[in-house]
Amino acid sequence: MNWADLEEKLADTKTRMFIICNPHNPTGMVWSKMDLERMIRLANQYGVLVVADEIHGDLVIEGEDYTPTFSLDPVILSNVITLVSTSKTFNLASLQAATAIIANPLLRGRFAQAANQQGIVGPNLLAIPASIAAYENGGEWVHQLKALIKHHRQLVQQVLATDLPELSLVPGRGTYLVWLDTQAVAEDSRAPVAFLREQTGLLLTPGTEYRGNGKGFVRVNLAYPTTVIEDALARLVRGVKAYQAQK
Incomplete structure (x- = not known):
């Protein structure tokens, strides 16, 4: 703060x-x-x-x-x-x-x-x-939900470390959302977000939606089945690499 x-x-x-x-x-x-x-x-x-x-x-x-x-x-x-x-x-x-x-x-x-x-x-x-x-x-629901979100967050970290070191995960302990720093790829995340949507069908939220200094970030929703998260991460890797190649 x-x-x-x-x-x-x-x-x-x-x-x-x-x-x-x-x-x-x-x-x-x-x-x-x-x-x-x-x-x-x-x-x-x-x-x-x-x-x-x-x-x-x-x-x-x-x-x-x-x-x-x-x-x-x-x-x-x-x-x-x-x-x-x-x-x-x-x-x-x-x-x-x-x-x-x-x-x-x-x-x-x-x-x-x-x-x-x-x-x-x-x-x-x-x-x-x-x-x-x-x-x-709903106690058991919450317990299982938090475990699943934690697993999805770990998947994101693994994929970034292995395939997309240009992106970084902003540290955070709460919610089913993650905040990715995309400044090494684009100063304004709206351009790669639009490219990903058009080329891979992956829908992310550009940080400009949240104003402030959000334009170098994107928000990712992890509240999906694991198979959907895995597919989304594959699209993210493919799309970011294609975006960088055409620049």
Whole structure:
């Protein structure tokens, strides 16, 4: 984290809200408790509302689990909204169900009023029982899912080391997504991504979709059967080599 840059942005009087993605999408970064507390204290210092998007929180693939913002010192949580959901971990996005955890009753009331004004008055018929079923009975699913994602991440690392040393995997411990550094192949990843799509049928997301300094990166989704991942990696190797050959 570039703390000086973050504070400068929070101090800007036009800044009203700070969204923390934990674990981070697309990099897979899992923020430490110390970093989260520092971010929130800075936001509080400048009167900025904090929204913590933690829908990937169940998917820390290795190492220590993530720290939920709602588990931090209550003293700093008066201006924090934490969002969690079964949508990513249990593939239940179609239920359109999520939970907002808000310690401050005044902020919770404002949130509820705003949601009501937008017509978000309650979950659909299946959302609550499905969410309860996922949280109460989905432990083995999560265990197997994390093991599979870890295996797919290892496959990516092996293929890059063996066949595509030009690309590198950005370190990350969370989510079923990986962030690849493609700057040695192209300054702007949109060109090779378009080439791969046209020549191999492989669909990747260029980092420009995430703004900032993302143009030298691509995002890869590992939440597929292993056979699909293996096929995708073969297309990636073939496509990148062909892209470099025609430059």
